[in-house]
Amino acid sequence: MQEINFSVEGEFVELNQLLKLTGLCDSGGAGKMIVASGDVSVDGQQELRKTAKIRPGQVVTLGDVKIMVS
Numbered sequence: 548m549q550e551i552n553f554s555v556e557g558e559f560v561e562l563n564q565l566l567k568l569t570g571l572c573d574s575g576g577a578g579k580m581i582v583a584s585g586d587v588s589v590d591g592q593q594e595l596r597k598t599a600k601i602r603p604g605q606v607v608t609l610g611d612v613k614i615m616v617s
Contacts, residue, residue: 548611548612548613549611549612549613550613550614550615551569551612551614551615552614552615552617553565553568553569553614553615553616553617554617555601555602555603555616555617558600559600559602560600560601560616561575561597561598561599561600562578562582562587562589562594562596562597562598562599562600562601562607563575563576563578563579563581563582563597563598564578565578565601565607565614565616566578566581566582566587566609569614571609571612578597581609582595582596582597583595583597586609586610587607587608587609588608588609589601589605589606589607590605590606591606591608601616602616603616603617604616604617
């Protein structure tokens with residue numbers, strides 16, 4: 548499993564933007580489609596809210612990629 552460490556600037560980052568900023572998709576719109584597909588989980592739970600607020604300490608998983616948010 549590939550692990551990516553991502554540091555949030557500010558209080559949170561929206562889930563679709565996180566996918567874009569980590570290079571897992573090309574745009575925020577593509578990120579929204581990935582989230583809507585049901586393939587993304589946050590802290591082990593499926594997340595369908597495209598603009599869910601991801602805060603430091605949370606772990607986002609997409610396929611075999613794990614994003615550690617700090």
